[in-house]
Amino acid sequence: MNDTRHIRHGRAWATYRRLIAYTRPYMSRLIVGTVFGAVFGAGTYALLTSATKTLDRVFDLSNLRVVLATAVLLPVFAFVRSFAQFLGEYLVEWVGQRVVMDLRIETFSRLQRFSVGFFTSSRTGELMSRTLNDTTMIERAVATVLGDLMKQPFAFLGSVFFVVSLDWRLALGSLALFPVCIIPIAIFGRRVRRHAREGQERLADLSSILQESVVGMRIVRAFGMEEHECRRFGAQCRRFFSRIVRVVRAKASIEPIIVVISVLGLLPVLFYAHWARMPAAHFIMFAVAMLTLYEPVKKLSKIHVHIQQASASADRVFELLDTPMGVTDAAGAVEFKEAVSDIAFDRVAFAYEREPVLADISFNVRMGESVALVGSSGAGKSTLVNMIPRFYDVSSGRILLNGSDIRRFTLASLRARMAMVTQETFLFNDTVANNIAYGRPDASRDDILEAARRANADGFISELPKGYETNVSERGVRLSGGQRQRIAIARALLRNAPILILDEATSSLDAESEKLVQDALMELMRGRAVFVIAHRLSTIIRCDRILVLDKGRIVESGPHAELLAAGGVYKRLYDIQSRDA
Numbered sequence: 129m130n131d132t133r134h135i136r137h138g139r140a141w142a143t144y145r146r147l148i149a150y151t152r153p154y155m156s157r158l159i160v161g162t163v164f165g166a167v168f169g170a171g172t173y174a175l176l177t178s179a180t181k182t183l184d185r186v187f188d189l190s191n192l193r194v195v196l197a198t199a200v201l202l203p204v205f206a207f208v209r210s211f212a213q214f215l216g217e218y219l220v221e222w223v224g225q226r227v228v229m230d231l232r233i234e235t236f237s238r239l240q241r242f243s244v245g246f247f248t249s250s251r252t253g254e255l256m257s258r259t260l261n262d263t264t265m266i267e268r269a270v271a272t273v274l275g276d277l278m279k280q281p282f283a284f285l286g287s288v289f290f291v292v293s294l295d296w297r298l299a300l301g302s303l304a305l306f307p308v309c310i311i312p313i314a315i316f317g318r319r320v321r322r323h324a325r326e327g328q329e330r331l332a333d334l335s336s337i338l339q340e341s342v343v344g345m346r347i348v349r350a351f352g353m354e355e356h357e358c359r360r361f362g363a364q365c366r367r368f369f370s371r372i373v374r375v376v377r378a379k380a381s382i383e384p385i386i387v388v389i390s391v392l393g394l395l396p397v398l399f400y401a402h403w404a405r406m407p408a409a410h411f412i413m414f415a416v417a418m419l420t421l422y423e424p425v426k427k428l429s430k431i432h433v434h435i436q437q438a439s440a441s442a443d444r445v446f447e448l449l450d451t452p453m454g455v456t457d458a459a460g461a462v463e464f465k466e467a468v469s470d471i472a473f474d475r476v477a478f479a480y481e482r483e484p485v486l487a488d489i490s491f492n493v494r495m496g497e498s499v500a501l502v503g504s505s506g507a508g509k510s511t512l513v514n515m516i517p518r519f520y521d522v523s524s525g526r527i528l529l530n531g532s533d534i535r536r537f538t539l540a541s542l543r544a545r546m547a548m549v550t551q552e553t554f555l556f557n558d559t560v561a562n563n564i565a566y567g568r569p570d571a572s573r574d575d576i577l578e579a580a581r582r583a584n585a586d587g588f589i590s591e592l593p594k595g596y597e598t599n600v601s602e603r604g605v606r607l608s609g610g611q612r613q614r615i616a617i618a619r620a621l622l623r624n625a626p627i628l629i630l631d632e633a634t635s636s637l638d639a640e641s642e643k644l645v646q647d648a649l650m651e652l653m654r655g656r657a658v659f660v661i662a663h664r665l666s667t668i669i670r671c672d673r674i675l676v677l678d679k680g681r682i683v684e685s686g687p688h689a690e691l692l693a694a695g696g697v698y699k700r701l702y703d704i705q706s707r708d709a
C-alpha cells in the first residue's frame with residue numbers, strides 16, 4: 129500500500145515535470161518574468177524598510193529632510209514594485225496559458241492522426257472532455273503555479289530578510305514554525321490529486337451522456353426516455369459533485385490550518401517583545417512583515433496542491449498522447465506517385481480482435497472497373513473496403529497497389545488517391561460550397577459548380593436562400609437525404625480520385641431522388657477503380673463484377689448475368705431484392 133502510494137506520488141512529479149517541459153520554448157519569458165519577480169521581492173523589502181524608517185521618526189516630524197526623503201522614496205519603491213509585479217505576473221502567466229494552448233493543439237492533432245480503430249473503441253464524450261476539460265484544469269493550475277513560483281519565493285525572502293534584519297532572534301523563533309506547515313500541505317495535496325482524478329473521470333462521463341443524448345435525441349424522444357436521461361445525467365452530476373466537493377474541502381483545509389499554526393507562533397513573539405522592551409514601531413512593523421509573509425506562504429503552500437490537481441488532469445491528457453496511433457506510416461514509407469493501374473487483394477485475412485472477420489480474400493480491380501460487394505449484414509463488406517485506405521491493416525496477406533504492398537506508401541499519398549462516399553453523409557457546419565470543396569480546398573468556384581452540376585445537385589442548391597453560400601446548419605435549411613447524398617457525391621467528384629469507395633445508402637429515397645442520386649453515382653463511378661457496397665439492384669447490375677461475401681469469405685464472384693445463371697447465393701439474394709423492389 130505504502131509502496132503504491134509512493135509510486136503514485138512519484139508519478140505526480142514525473143507528470144508535472146513533463147508538463148513543465150512544455151515551457152521550454154518560452155524559457156526567455158520565464159527568466160525575464162523571474163527577474164521581475166526578484167525585483168518585486170526586493171521592492172517588498174525596500175517598502176518595509178523605508179516604512180519602518182518613517183515610523184521610527186514619525187514622532188519627530190520636525191525632521192523635514194527625513195519626511196521628504198521618505199515621501200520621495202516610498203512612491204518610487206511602490207512604483208517599481210508594482211511595475212515588476214505586473215510584468216512578472218503577465219510574462220509568466222502568458223507562458224502558462226501558452227503551454228495549455230500548445231497542449232490542446234497537440235491533443236487535437238493527435239486525435240486527427242489516430243487510426244479509425246481508436247475511435248470505435250473510445251467514447252466521443254470522453255475524448256472531448258480530455259481535450260477541453262482536462263486542459264482547462266491544467267491551464268488554471270499551470271498558470272497559477274508558474275505565476276506563484278516565479279514571484280512568491282522572492283516576496284517571501286524579501287519579508288524574511290526584513291524580519292531578520294529587524295530582530296534575528298525573534299525572526300528565527302517565529303519562522304521555525306514554517307516547516308510544520310508542510311505536514312497539512314502534503315496530506316491534503318495527495319487527497320486533492322486522487323479526488324481530482326476521479327472528478328475528471330466523472331466529468332468525462334457527463335460529456336458522454338450529454339453527447340449521446342444530443343446525437344441520439346430522436347431515439348430518446350421516440351422511446352420516451354427523457355426522464356431516464358435526466359436521471360442518468362443527474363446521477364452522474366451528483367457523482368462529479370461529490371468528488372469536486374472533496375477536492376474543495378482538501379484545498380480549503382490547508383490555509384486555515386496554517387493560519388492557526390502561525391498565530392500560535394505569534395504568541396511567544398508577544399512575550400518576547402514585552403521582555404526585550406521592543407520599540408512599538410518595531411513591533412508594529414514586525415507584525416506588518418509577518419502579515420506580508422502571509423501571502424507568499426499561503427500561495428506557496430497551495431503550489432503543491434495545484435501541482436497535484438494539474439497532474440491528475442495532465443495524466444489523462446498524456447495518456448491520450450501516449451496511446452499508440454494504430455495504423456501509421458512504416459519506417460521508410462515512400463510517396464505513391466504513379467498513376468493507379470490496379471488494386472489487388474492477395475489472400476487477405478483480418479480480425480478486429482480474435483474472431484476472424486475476413487479470410488482468404490483475393491481479387492483485383494483494374495482502373496475503370498467496378499466491383500460490387502454484396503452479402504448479408506455482418507458478412508464483412510464494410511471491413512473489406514475499410515482496408516483499402518488502411519483504416520485497418522490486414523492481419524495477414526497483402527493489399528497491392530500497382531503490384532506494391534500499400535503499407536510501403538505514406539498514408540497521405542495513398543489516401544490522396546481515394547474518395548469515399550459513405551452511408552451517413554456527413555456535412556460540416558459550413559457553406560454548401562465549402563462542403564463540396566472539403567477534400568480540395570484549392571478548388572475554384574467553377575470547379576465546384578461543375579461538380580455540383582454533374583452530381584445533379586446544382587438545381588436544389590441554387591434554390592437555397594443564399595445558393596452555394598448557404599450554411600448547411602442554418603435555421604430553415606432542411607436538406608433531404610437525397611440532397612445530402614448528392615452534395616457528398618459532388619464532394620467526391622471534385623476530389624477526382626482514381627480509386628472510389630462507395631457505401632451506398634440504404635435509406636429509401638423517393639423515386640425522383642433515387643433516379644437523380646443513381647445518375648449522379650454513375651457519373652461519379654465512370655473511369656475509376658470502384659469498390660461499392662451495393663444495396664440497390666440498379667447499381668449492382670451495372671458493376672463489372674460482383675463479389676458475394678459470406679462470413680468473411682468470397683463465395684461467388686462474376687458478372688451479374690453469370691451469377692444469376694449459376695443459381696447460387698447471389699441468385700437467392702437477387703430474388704429477395706427484386707421481390708422487395
Ligand code: ADP
Nearest residue numbers: 248480481485504505506507508509510511512
Ligand atoms: P457488413 O458491412 O457486411 O455488414 P462489417 O464489415 O460491418 O459487415 O462487419 C463484419 C463483422 O465484423 C461483424 O461480425 C461485426 O460485428 C464485426 N465488426 C465490425 N466492426 C467492428 C469493430 N470496430 N470491432 C470489432 N468488431 C467489428
